[in-house]
Amino acid sequence: MKLGNIYLIPNPLGDNNPFEVLPSNIKSIIEALNYFIVENEKTARHFIKKIAPEKKQSELHFMLIDKHTSDAETIDYLNLCKKGFDIGIMSEAGLPAIADPGAFVVKMAHQLEIRVIPIVGPSSIFLAMMSSGFNGQNFAFNGYLPIDDYERKNQIKLLEKKSGELLQSQIFIETPYRNNKLLDSLTQTLHPDTKLCIAADITLPTEFIKTKSIQQWKKEKPELHKRPAIFIIQK
Amino acid sequence: MKLGNIYLIPNPLGDNNPFEVLPSNIKSIIEALNYFIVENEKTARHFIKKIAPEKKQSELHFMLIDKHTSDAETIDYLNLCKKGFDIGIMSEAGLPAIADPGAFVVKMAHQLEIRVIPIVGPSSIFLAMMSSGFNGQNFAFNGYLPIDDYERKNQIKLLEKKSGELLQSQIFIETPYRNNKLLDSLTQTLHPDTKLCIAADITLPTEFIKTKSIQQWKKEKPELHKRPAIFIIQK
Numbered sequence: 001m002k003l004g005n006i007y008l009i010p011n012p013l014g015d016n017n018p019f020e021v022l023p024s025n026i027k028s029i030i031e032a033l034n035y036f037i038v039e040n041e042k043t044a045r046h047f048i049k050k051i052a053p054e055k056k057q058s059e060l061h062f063m064l065i066d067k068h069t070s071d072a073e074t075i076d077y078l079n080l081c082k083k084g085f086d087i088g089i090m091s092e093a094g095l096p097a098i099a100d101p102g103a104f105v106v107k108m109a110h111q112l113e114i115r116v117i118p119i120v121g122p123s124s125i126f127l128a129m130m131s132s133g134f135n136g137q138n139f140a141f142n143g144y145l146p147i148d149d150y151e152r153k154n155q156i157k158l159l160e161k162k163s164g165e166l167l168q169s170q171i172f173i174e175t176p177y178r179n180n181k182l183l184d185s186l187t188q189t190l191h192p193d194t195k196l197c198i199a200a201d202i203t204l205p206t207e208f209i210k211t212k213s214i215q216q217w218k219k220e221k222p223e224l225h226k227r228p229a230i231f232i233i234q235k
Numbered sequence: 236m237k238l239g240n241i242y243l244i245p246n247p248l249g250d251n252n253p254f255e256v257l258p259s260n261i262k263s264i265i266e267a268l269n270y271f272i273v274e275n276e277k278t279a280r281h282f283i284k285k286i287a288p289e290k291k292q293s294e295l296h297f298m299l300i301d302k303h304t305s306d307a308e309t310i311d312y313l314n315l316c317k318k319g320f321d322i323g324i325m326s327e328a329g330l331p332a333i334a335d336p337g338a339f340v341v342k343m344a345h346q347l348e349i350r351v352i353p354i355v356g357p358s359s360i361f362l363a364m365m366s367s368g369f370n371g372q373n374f375a376f377n378g379y380l381p382i383d384d385y386e387r388k389n390q391i392k393l394l395e396k397k398s399g400e401l402l403q404s405q406i407f408i409e410t411p412y413r414n415n416k417l418l419d420s421l422t423q424t425l426h427p428d429t430k431l432c433i434a435a436d437i438t439l440p441t442e443f444i445k446t447k448s449i450q451q452w453k454k455e456k457p458e459l460h461k462r463p464a465i466f467i468i469q470k
Contacts, residue, residue: 008365008366011378019258019259019260019443021355022258022259022355023254023255023256023258023259024254024258024259025254025255050254052382057329075468095361095365096365097364097365097366097368097371098361098364098365098371099372100371102365102371103368103369103371104368105369106365106366106367106368107368107369107446109368110366110368110445110446110447115444116366116368116444117366117436117444118362118363118365118366118437118444119443120256120257120355120356120357120362121355122355123358123361125361126330126333126358126360126361127297127353127355128343128353129332129333130243130330130331130332130333130337130341130353131332131341131351131352131353132341133332133338133339133341133342133343133344133345134342135338136332136333136334136335136338137334137376137378137379138374138375138376138377138378139375139376140373140374140376140403141372141374141375142373143372143373144372147408166373176277197345202353203353203355207352209351209352209353210345211342211345211348212345225440
């Protein structure tokens with residue numbers, strides 16, 4: 001029997017029109033799928049309704065992935081592919097499996113020789129990186145920094161050192177309600193000449209993307225509270 | 236006077252229908268622009284014609300960026316923004332400024348306080364990363380590996396070590412006609428248990444994305460000659 005495929009389905013980064021940030025063929029892909037692995041059923045249903053309003057919501061089946069989902073449950077989800085059904089994996093915003101759940105499902109899919117098909121969509125990390133003006137030949141995404149103040153400052157220093165020694169732009173993120181605090185740590189810890197790109201609300205009407213030296217940021221800090229943001233440094 | 240903006244305009248990764256991989260608002264963005272910074276005028280005109288066939292080709296103005304363009308010339312291009320005109324930056328395939336020219340223009344734009352606006356599109360690096368099943372919380376893009384066989388193998392060993400020590404997926408690329416040779420170096424150099432994701436012809440009808448151990452790849456090597464590909468390893 002032919003195995004089903006796994007589709008990696010991106011979501012918009014905010015409440016804007018999905019067709020501003022997703023290719024129009026997303027509609028036919030969603031219309032053909034009935035099984036979805038998602039973080040939250042309610043928001044997933046809402047998204048599908050926006051993209052494919054004719055799709056019957058009663059035909060949709062959702063499987064949850066979050067921090068409470070065990071590996072065994074996740075592997076079970078893939079039985080559907082073994083039976084020939086296609087599955088879509090969606091995250092709440094942006095691309096699944098990057099700084100978001102989904103990577104483990106994809107890993108298991110490869111082991112089971114299930115085809116993984118990525119769909120183009122907005123990645124705040126990548127949109128920030130291309131807009132930063134930093135070295136696009138060499139960069140690293142580091143996920144979240146430690147929450148503890150002392151550890152965080154150490155990590156910031158380490159990333160600054162790396163960015164200089166390896167000529168590697170260092171990308172990281174923070175939970176949006178802690179962004180202002182992170183920016184304070186950055187301006188307190190980094191060298192005045194180190195460059196910092198702050199990219200907030202990417203693709204949204206309030207989009208803010210600027211690269212400046214720490215010295216310049218100190219003079220005029222943007223309000224980042226609860227705005228999804230990407231931070232990139234380069235010494 | 237209001238400054239013009241810089242739009243970062245993605246291109247499809249091959250000769251497929253652009254609207255399969257670009258959001259439909261790319262059309263109105265292209266229609267509003269008359270100035271473009273590009274790698275190749277001919278292919279840029281071809282792309283614009285596909286996206287916005289009504290746009291008068293005689294109104295378009297192109298400025299070249301390639302390895303022969305000096306920094307001073309690039310800075311000159313931005314005079315148009317100072318005069319209030321918007322400029323689009325395009326690469327030949329994928330996103331500008333990432334593993335492609337354009338980052339220097341963007342850097343200078345930030346210094347001149349010109350707004351940089353990224354448009355969503357296909358990034359082979361990101362599509363490969365999300366499809367690999369590897370750690371999406373920590374990864375690095377390393378650009379091209381050295382051409383010299385000895386140096387290349389050393390670099391491969393170093394990346395494998397890093398991927399294990401830092402739990403950081405290591406992404407790299409090769410000029411497509413050297414892909415088979417690179418794959419040989421990888422299977423000769425990496426530990427049999429190290430995982431390698433090969434993602435070729437992403438978003439195209441011949442798309443090939445698989446993650447396997449080196450041991451498995453040794454048994455069955457795909458033909459990668461002249462197929463644009465992304466390689467990712469994780470120990």
